[in-house]
Amino acid sequence: MEPMNKKPDRAGFYARTGAYRWAIVEWMMSTDHKRIGVMYLLALLSFFSVGVALGFIIRLSLLAPGWLMDAQTYNEFFTIHGLIQIFLFIIPGIPVAFGNIFLPILIGARDVAFPRINRLSWWLYAAGALIVLTSLFIGGKPPDTGWTFYAPYSIRTPANVSVAVLGVFVLGFSSILTGLNFVTTIHRMRAPGMSWFRMPAFPWTLYATGWVQMLATPVLAITLLFIFLGRFFGVGFFDPTRGGDPILYEHLFWMYSHPAVYIMVLPAMGIISEIVPVFSRRALFGYTAVCLSALGIAVVGYAVWGHHMFTSGMSDTARVIFSFITFLVAVPSGVKIFNWVSTLYKGSISLDAPLLFACSFIFTFSIGGLTGLIIGSLAPNLHLHGTYFIVGHFHYVMFGGAGISILAALHYWFPKITGRMYCERYAKFGWLLFFIGFHVLYFSMFVLGYQGMPRRYFDYPPQYHLGHVISTTGSWFLVAGLIIIFGNLIRAIFRGERAPANPWGGRTLEWSIASPPPHENFETIPVITRRPYPYDVEDVR
């Protein structure tokens, strides 16, 4: 222990408490929201890198079908790519990592409402992730159903679906507990004077997300349980040969999985709402509307799941209603987009890496959202549903939305989390490669899909070859960009300059305390007297 303490950078909450002999036990047993958040963040980014590697190999294989993997291997690859990126990375993503680290600080609290439940969530997450990964290595084949576990194939396939499903089930509980914890924290732990409309936008989105997590995730749990019962006890809720209905499975699955899209994207929008005011030195335009639209998205987002199933057997009435509500959910999303752009308007903009990422979020997410309207309308959906268009749309929203916002948050809060500054030049260079690669990779999927390239196929007719080659080339740029981005950040952890408490001129509470923050965050709990982005009152321009 002695030599470890001599390391000069064990500042703030990284400092050993001495409660346990081994650092790893001390961290695993810690109830400090920042430590839990950092552990989540490291786990998430590790899974992300695995997921990216798998996606990279899938793209490589599509360069010339069959040269790298056969059909079954391809199925397994895209299933595991999906499982890892969706369930281990992007759904828990922002709330558990950045939410844990920053929610209590942003509302002026010393920790979350239930620190030990928070630790339990982390353990459940770790356990669930381990179980999912186990399904790849134990006897039998890795899951090959796609991340959606569509019945009845998921009930019949000999692959290790049961283990993966169990893992996702456990992850679901982690998600529910996190939601419960955050909602209670926001209700009870806000600093004196911090009324609802003095709360920064990120906690607002976490609040909406928390309710979605609590309400939607049980549906997933029960659905997966039925898959389990189907595989082991022959209960045929989803199996037509036993009198069940596979479409019922799709309904239940998307009843969770569509709100899950908002579990990922709402906090992403919260992050953007934090970054844009700081780097344009303006109060968040339409602050109230931005906060309330988060609730609006959460509520309306519950009633759109049917748009995943327009082609799988539904009455026309239901189709029209689902399509209409899908259009409706674009309204609060549009409110946010316009407000961010209006915040930038006439701002004193410093185009640092976090803002670059935030702006690319706005751009990419707009494309993702607008293509969502194309496939949300009934007639185009019939043509596009089974094609790469969906794959493109999906990655624009998930990766281009939630994923990029995680990169934005990493750069924005990196000085606060680590107490170090990264190299701005490398961050921007990495961003450029990433941004170019992203659009080459995924935009070509829209074109391919429009031309009719079916999704989930490991092979394709020659007329799609050019599109696939372009797309794969994009993936090289994207990965190169990611390597530079993360290389830069990892280097900064060890070699970076020390970060001041407030490198960006932020006005929210996290910038008022040391970098990295001390245990318990605040010596005295601050008293809040105004709205979170007071650039208009201060006249800093």
Next chain:
Amino acid sequence: MKIILGIIALGILLLPSGIAAHEELTPEQAAAAGIGIEEKTGQTIPPDIILYDEKGSEARFRDLLGRPVILTFVYYTCDRICPQMLEGIARALPALSLNPDRQYRVLTVSFDETDTPTIARSRKNDYMTAIGRPYPETAWRFLTGHREGIDRLTEATGFRYRRDSHGFIHPVVLIILSPEGKIMRYMQVTKYAYGQAYPVTFSPFDLDVALTEAARGKAVTGVQKAVLYCFAHEPEGLGKFFGILSVVGILTLAAMAAFFIYLKVTEKRYRTDR
């Protein structure tokens, strides 16, 4: 936590209903339920059956004949196989070598007496468009009828069907008639191409042969057993499942609402205590 455990417990409670749900339509079951084709090759359809054409005027069956006929039974509100079968016919007709209206005619008859000439006319428009080239109006008729006329026609052709909670259960078949109204052969649909844009297809060559032979008065007997049925699949246990689902859903929502109210009520106390 309690809520989720409650949901799981309720879910397990409804297992027996799930196991009990069992419904499939095998040819044997269909036959037992009196659905299918009773072969009546060689018999003549009563010429005085009265149906209604697309304009709503009476049409005597005799007047619709005079050349070989492809007779099909559907109901116009069907959203399952009927439209796919008609689509298949619409795609096969332009490829026939025979001359429409002069050398053959298609009669589509609804066995649902609630179908009106108006809806028949709208269907006719759809499939005339689907043919994709000019086609004589009189060569493909979309007919409706009263219960009595329908019953006599289906009885004469041996077409057995049944009303179900969601439409009808019925076999999918083309019946070829001679110009005099004699049943020449049954062409049953046996293949359904899952996942294709046009899952039901007819070979123009087979239709040509069947119609030419019908014109010459050559009957072909034999009805296949493995045929396609058009029916709605609604598992019995599903109703109960949805019942429980709605109860659980409402309970969950109520629990969430209660939690929200609790947080809201106690908010002040917790925040001033700090």
